[in-house]
Amino acid sequence: MVRPREFDEEQALDEAMQLFWEKGYEATSLSDLTSRMGIQRPSIYSAYGDKKALFEAALRRYSNVHAAQVRGKLQHQSSAKEAFRAFFEDLVAEEYQASPNRGCFCINTMVELAPHDEKFEVLTREHQMYLSVLFQETIEQGIRSGELAANTNAKALAQTFVVALIGLTVMMKSRPDRRFVDHAVETILTLLS
Amino acid sequence: MVRPREFDEEQALDEAMQLFWEKGYEATSLSDLTSRMGIQRPSIYSAYGDKKALFEAALRRYSNVHAAQVRGKLQHQSSAKEAFRAFFEDLVAEEYQASPNRGCFCINTMVELAPHDEKFEVLTREHQMYLSVLFQETIEQGIRSGELAANTNAKALAQTFVVALIGLTVMMKSRPDRRFVDHAVETILTLLS
DNA sequence: TTAATTACGTACCAATCGGTATGTTATAAG
DNA sequence: CTTATAACATACCGATTGGTACGTAATTAA
Numbered sequence: 001m002v003r004p005r006e007f008d009e010e011q012a013l014d015e016a017m018q019l020f021w022e023k024g025y026e027a028t029s030l031s032d033l034t035s036r037m038g039i040q041r042p043s044i045y046s047a048y049g050d051k052k053a054l055f056e057a058a059l060r061r062y063s064n065v066h067a068a069q070v071r072g073k074l075q076h077q078s079s080a081k082e083a084f085r086a087f088f089e090d091l092v093a094e095e096y097q098a099s100p101n102r103g104c105f106c107i108n109t110m111v112e113l114a115p116h117d118e119k120f121e122v123l124t125r126e127h128q129m130y131l132s133v134l135f136q137e138t139i140e141q142g143i144r145s146g147e148l149a150a151n152t153n154a155k156a157l158a159q160t161f162v163v164a165l166i167g168l169t170v171m172m173k174s175r176p177d178r179r180f181v182d183h184a185v186e187t188i189l190t191l192l193s
Numbered sequence: 194m195v196r197p198r199e200f201d202e203e204q205a206l207d208e209a210m211q212l213f214w215e216k217g218y219e220a221t222s223l224s225d226l227t228s229r230m231g232i233q234r235p236s237i238y239s240a241y242g243d244k245k246a247l248f249e250a251a252l253r254r255y256s257n258v259h260a261a262q263v264r265g266k267l268q269h270q271s272s273a274k275e276a277f278r279a280f281f282e283d284l285v286a287e288e289y290q291a292s293p294n295r296g297c298f299c300i301n302t303m304v305e306l307a308p309h310d311e312k313f314e315v316l317t318r319e320h321q322m323y324l325s326v327l328f329q330e331t332i333e334q335g336i337r338s339g340e341l342a343a344n345t346n347a348k349a350l351a352q353t354f355v356v357a358l359i360g361l362t363v364m365m366k367s368r369p370d371r372r373f374v375d376h377a378v379e380t381i382l383t384l385l386s
Numbered sequence: 387t388t389a390a391t392t393a394c395g396t397a398c399c400a401a402t403c404g405g406t407a408t409g410t411t412a413t414a415a416g
Numbered sequence: 417c418t419t420a421t422a423a424c425a426t427a428c429c430g431a432t433t434g435g436t437a438c439g440t441a442a443t444t445a446a
Contacts, residue, residue: 002391003443005212025307026219040395042436051434079256098309111304112217114295114366125367152429156376163377167360170300173307174318180325183349184356191380194423196413223404233425235406244404 009047016048017058024112025055051066056119063127064107071134080142081192084135084161088168088185093174094189103169111170128162135161150191157191164188167179202240205230209241210251214298217305218248224243224361226229249312255298256320264327273335277328277354281378304363321355328354332385341385350384357381371376 013142019028030051035043048054073090077083095101103110105129113120135158142148164184172181208230212221223244227234241247250305266283288294295301299320306313328351335341357377365374 002445003393003441006442023309024219024350027305027431028218031432041434042396043394045435046393089349102308103304108304108413110366111296111301112220114368115295116216125369128367130266130366153376153380156380159373160377160380163357163360163364163381165360166363167356167358170303170359171321171356172362174301174314174321175307176321178319180352182207183346184353186344187349188356189355191384194425195415196411198423199412222402224402233423234404235425236423238405239423 005047007037007039007043012039013048013054013057015063017062017105018055019056020058021062021108022100024100024108025051025110033178056123058121059105059109059123063123066104066106067127067130067134070131074134074138078128079136080145080147081189083138085189088164088188091165091168092172092178092181092185094173094177095169101173101175103173104166107166123182128166132158132162142192160191161188198240200230200232200236201228204371205232205248206241206247206254208246208249210254210298213251214255214301215293215295217301218244221303243386249316252298252316255315259299260320260323260327267327267331273331273338273340274382276331278382281381284358284361285365285378287309287370287375288293288362289368289371294366294368296366297359300359300362309374321359324358325351325355335385346360354381 016033019032023032030041030044033051033054035046037044045055048057060103070087073087074083077086078081095103106124109120110124114124136154139148139152139154139157143150143152143154168181170186203315209226212229214223216225223234223237226237226244230237237247241250265279267276270279277316288296299317302313303317307317308314329347332341332347332350333346336343336347337346361374361377364377
């Protein structure tokens, strides 16, 4: 390396992530990216590759950060029921005060790119699978502690919570009445009792 | 009217709907549309307006057709439990044999356009609300017939089924193991018992 | 201090984007 | 048969798209 980069690669990638997250792949132009990232076009291509590669790097970054956040939120609570209640209630509260409603970058990508690009089909699937494992571990912890019934099907329940997470996140993009979503969360949580 | 249209407006709109459904708004170009619809560019603009207006017309058409399909499927069964079981199992079966996985046009639009365009936020929200009413009526029918417990919260349950519908539809875009989805459907259906 | 290497900024590329002006053709009314 | 009207196809518009060639500036190794 003879001349060091004048920009922070991670920081610029983070800006790209925010932009792709908010607008999606197709609606985000190279001009959008250069102005938001604060670097020139050739710098993007030398540091990350083409637009698709930059998008992939941004998604991988999101996936890592998001997975760690979910893990942290679940572990923060001692009770499994309280963990899921806090998780879903936070999800709803955060999404309702966001504008525009970005939702989840990974879910957005599942809708926009996964059906036409196997790389993103795999990437997004693996993220869901990881979340499912996190949910399952939380449920199994609740079973061991006696909080949840011993015959609880942890795996099936975890998979259902992933479905609920996706459904809630996407649904809130149309900004339905808050009570609609709250009722759904309450009903979903009854699966734990 | 002095010279009749040489193309069938509804039929061409249907082709546009298929294309937007499969590729989304941004990824579908006017050239894609003209070749698929079999008409020239100015014909699109004179018959439907600009690209956004054509998209809106296609979405409205989808919404009507889809709502009627859902209504038909729910009414086809006599038992509420069987109605929802058939509904969700059909959803999964159809989606797993589709390639590419188009999902639901309305849900796709909720993700791509609703956060940035209030018109589509409203349009997609109203469609979800209508589905929720259909679900609720089916549940209430089950309560009246004695099939479901009298203290069943029909509204909350219907809203939860909408969340599940969205979650399942989007999740399947990443083509998870079929058992994953089947387990989730089975768990969701336990909410009826 | 020189040479090699790489980042940077500018300016550019062909291709495609959404959208339209225009001339021609077909129809119905008079 | 003429005339008004609107649909048709072609050909075009400026703007923007993703991507790159190239000359300059900066850094390290020799």
